[in-house]
């Protein structure tokens with residue numbers, strides 16, 4: 001059963017929120033200055049740490065964080081620090097028409113592992129629909145959250161494999177894999193358990 005995400009935020013029961021942006025994202029932004037420009041979609045942005053990191057590192061970018069939880073989005077709005085960060089309450093699976101082919105980049109971090117694994121093909125189709133031609137999906141994938149002591153045995157978070165992500169994205173017409181690597185930075189406890197993958201839309 002899917003969690004009531006908004007209730008989790010209302011109750012402050014959010015162990016995934018580390019109070020700072022994803023270390024692999026921070027590493028990537030440092031190594032790839034002025035690369036993540038244009039409109040950037042951050043699905044399942046939570047309280048907005050990654051959106052803020054992108055907005056800060058790339059002032060000419062327009063990152064938009066979406067989340068199904070109204071409470072999370074209210075927190076994002078309250079914590080706004082940069083002119084270019086934006087937020088909107090939205091369900092990734094029910095995106096309005098204006099999201100269609102609207103984004104140059106998608107940044108993924110712990111949204112994929114939050115949804116039920118049976119919905120992963122739908123997740124990939126939803127992401128594909130938002131990207132412009134030549135748009136880039138960049139994601140950090142949490143491979144084995146179940147070996148982390150706070151993760152419930154039946155998830156979420158739900159683990160994955162590099163092979164599964166590759167298969168799902170390449171099955172969706174019009175994605176090519178551009179890079180696949182282990183990050184050099186991680187939250188405490190996630191060393192060697194995350195993988196960064198980049199796919200381009202044709």
Ligand SMILES: C[S@@+](CC[C@H](N)C(=O)[O-])C[C@H]1O[C@@H](n2cnc3c(N)ncnc32)[C@H](O)[C@@H]1O
Nearest residue numbers: 005016044045046067068069091092109110114
């Ligand atoms: C594990 S949390 C990660 C949040 C954030 N990425 C972080 O690392 O702090 C998963 C997030 O995905 C959001 N979410 C779950 N299903 C969603 C959907 N269908 N559309 C948009 N957001 C969703 C939840 O509300 C939650 O904020």
